[in-house]
Amino acid sequence: MLLFAESTRRYIHSWMIRLLFRHPMEVQKTAEEYLALVPSAGFRVAPQSISYPYLWWSREGLGLMERVLRIKPAAEREETLINLVAVKPAL
Secondary structure (H helix, E strand, C coil): CEEEEEECHHHHCCHHHHHHCCCCHHHCCCHHHHHHHHHHCCCEEEEEEEECCCCHHHCHHHHHHHHCCCCCCCCCCCCCEEEEEEECCCC
8 A cells, every 4th residue: 555645846846945945846746747657656546545635835825815815726726735545456
């Protein structure tokens, strides 16, 4: 079983992370790329085992638009985090 939680390229390339951390930007993947990577390593991922938390600290401007101005985030967006549970079948 694989428990997977990772920040995506959208979050790692944000101004806040660039300012505060030294992170190898070129290695970070999008949520879709991670979803392709896990099965390529032999794991099965059920659709109900995937979540995309959109936490305030992973949003552009720390989510101030939503929390202060009450502006809802866009329904269509590039995900900033991905969590999943994957299972590797027995041989």
